[in-house]
Amino acid sequence: MSPDFLPFTRPSIDESTIQAVSEVLRSGWITSGPKVREFEAALSKRYGGxxxxxxxxxxxxxxxxxxxxxIGPGDDVLTTPLSWVGTANAILAVGATPVFVDADPATRNIDLDRLEAAVTQKTR
Structure with a gap:
């Protein structure tokens, strides 16, 4: 595999972004603070309220x-094993069972034929 397979791309961070992050850090509100509410309000407005x-x-x-x-206990959730652990952890957190369906080697996406074959009465 070439070292250029996943090239690094430098993020674009300008001074206004640095200033905005600094203001949030200085405010003491790192989570669920006023800026989060402002962001949610802006998104709501953008998408019709x-x-x-x-x-x-x-x-x-x-x-x-x-x-x-x-989705919860007794339910199966089909997912790919080619994902971050958080995918299976979320399924487990609600009490359901992750069922891994292998990927198509050509696309590396979940194999649709195997997906269809994995569906049972417990699949949600």
């Missing part, structure tokens, strides 16, 4: 999505 909540991580968002879908 619909309620918006932001979370601290994709793992938290996955768990919330599972809970909102009422």
């Amino acid at each position: 619909r309620p918006v909540r932001v979370l601290n991580s994709a793992s938290a968002a996955l768990e919330l999505a599972l809970r909102l879908c009422r």
